[in-house]
Amino acid sequence: xxxxxxxxxxxxxxxxxxxxxxxxxxxxxxxxxxxxxxxxxxxxxxxxxxxxxxxxxxxxxxxxxxxxxxxxxxxxxxxxxxxxxxxxxxxxxxxxxxxxxxxxxxxxxxxxxxxxxxxxxxxxxxxxxxxxxxxxxxxxxxxxxxxxxxxxxxxxxxxxxxxxxxxxxxxxxxxxxxxxxxxxxxxxxxxxxxxxxxxxxxxxxxxxxxxxx
Amino acid sequence: xxxxxxxxxxxxxxxxxxxxxxxxxxxxxxxxxxxxxxxxxxxxxxxxxxxxxxxxxxxxxxxxxxxxxxxxxxxxxxxxxxxxxxxxxxxxxxxxxxxxxxxxxxxxxxxxxxxxxxxxxxxxxxxxxxxxxxxxxxxxxxxxxxxxxxxxxxxxxxxxxxxxxxxxxxxxxxxxxxxxxxxxxxx
Numbered sequence: 001x002x003x004x005x006x007x008x009x010x011x012x013x014x015x016x017x018x019x020x021x022x023x024x025x026x027x028x029x030x031x032x033x034x035x036x037x038x039x040x041x042x043x044x045x046x047x048x049x050x051x052x053x054x055x056x057x058x059x060x061x062x063x064x065x066x067x068x069x070x071x072x073x074x075x076x077x078x079x080x081x082x083x084x085x086x087x088x089x090x091x092x093x094x095x096x097x098x099x100x101x102x103x104x105x106x107x108x109x110x111x112x113x114x115x116x117x118x119x120x121x122x123x124x125x126x127x128x129x130x131x132x133x134x135x136x137x138x139x140x141x142x143x144x145x146x147x148x149x150x151x152x153x154x155x156x157x158x159x160x161x162x163x164x165x166x167x168x169x170x171x172x173x174x175x176x177x178x179x180x181x182x183x184x185x186x187x188x189x190x191x192x193x194x195x196x197x198x199x200x201x202x203x204x205x206x207x208x209x210x211x212x213x
Numbered sequence: 214x215x216x217x218x219x220x221x222x223x224x225x226x227x228x229x230x231x232x233x234x235x236x237x238x239x240x241x242x243x244x245x246x247x248x249x250x251x252x253x254x255x256x257x258x259x260x261x262x263x264x265x266x267x268x269x270x271x272x273x274x275x276x277x278x279x280x281x282x283x284x285x286x287x288x289x290x291x292x293x294x295x296x297x298x299x300x301x302x303x304x305x306x307x308x309x310x311x312x313x314x315x316x317x318x319x320x321x322x323x324x325x326x327x328x329x330x331x332x333x334x335x336x337x338x339x340x341x342x343x344x345x346x347x348x349x350x351x352x353x354x355x356x357x358x359x360x361x362x363x364x365x366x367x368x369x370x371x372x373x374x375x376x377x378x379x380x381x382x383x384x385x386x387x388x389x390x391x392x393x394x395x396x397x398x399x400x
Contacts, residue, residue: 003244003263003266003267003270004241006270007237007241007270008237010236010240010271010274011233011234011237012233014231015231016230017229017277017278019282021278022278022279082279083279083281084276084279084280084289084292085284085285085288085289085291086281086284151278152276153276153279153293153296155296213275213276
């Protein structure tokens with residue numbers, strides 16, 4: 001095909017593209033995926049019994065703030081990685097800040113506890129099932145997030161996949177907080193983060209295949 | 214360079230709104246920049262370069278929504294072209310031999326072939342007084358006639374000729390090897 005003919009053909013197929021079109025689709029996908037995860041948590045895992053009173057206290061919201069912040073950073077990273085010529089420094093710094101704040105808080109809490117309470121605080125009641133459940137919930141949301149993210153044009157598909165994994169897992173984990181009654185920062189920092197990290201790694205692998213263009 | 218940016222960005226914005234004529238113009242213009250850009254960087258010039266031009270144009274078309282309106286358009290387009298080039302070389306098991314650093318590589322006016330030469334020139338010309346330098350740039354780099362350049366910068370024709378002659382002479386005295394000195398007299 002001659003290049004001029006190609007240009008004619010492309011110009012003939014030119015639906016208007018609004019500003020932030022890709023992001024808007026991604027947000028819609030997050031809403032849809034989030035609703036499905038919420039359904040999964042509600043019907044399959046069940047909401048925590050003390051959800052009502054927990055929502056009155058700060059711990060529930062601090063947990064949600066940590067995972068929610070990871071989600072925001074994941075969205076930001078994915079958005080930057082998905083636009084040719086964009087820089088990712090700012091979201092990377094933000095990711096570092098979120099992790100450092102969470103880690104710092106957990107360490108402070110850990111050492112301010114009596115020695116005998118420390119290990120039980122880290123292990124909680126559900127250490128073993130936490131990360132796998134987060135992964136399963138992430139799997140429910142993943143098709144929505146990764147599908148919408150295909151509209152981007154990442155220079156580094158692997159990195160973009162990791163960012164999409166972070167976003168997906170952070171969404172799933174935030175909703176998992178409606179089920180999980182664990183309340184110590186050290187538990188959240190270790191086991192929540194572990195589940196999210198595995199999802200990030202899996203996302204990187206998926207992205208390498210799915211985000212080629 | 215910045216003129217190009219303004220011009221291409223305007224076309225891009227109209228294209229995003231669905232203006233087919235602007236889009237045709239933009240893609241043709243980009244194609245004209247991409248062709249020599251790829252040819253210079255591929256061993257087997259011709260056919261592959263044209264394939265890459267087409268692939269890049271298709272990518273620019275398909276991914277046009279990923280351009281952020283607050284971002285320079287040329288940087289975005291260049292990143293896509295570079296991505297396509299690297300992808301192509303990787304498929305062939307080769308690494309790029311030319312450095313691919315700057316959007317200005319792609320959108321440079323081709324009066325001066327090489328970015329390095331351009332940088333040298335800028336540095337050397339900076340030695341001249343500003344008014345004299347602008348005159349030299351217009352005549353020797355942009356290809357204006359002496360009369361046009363003289364009018365641009367408020368010289369009479371004769372004064373412009375004298376100024377250019379003096380500039381070239383002083384640069385020659387400074388940079389030309391001693392043996393050639395004077396032999397390369399400019400008028």
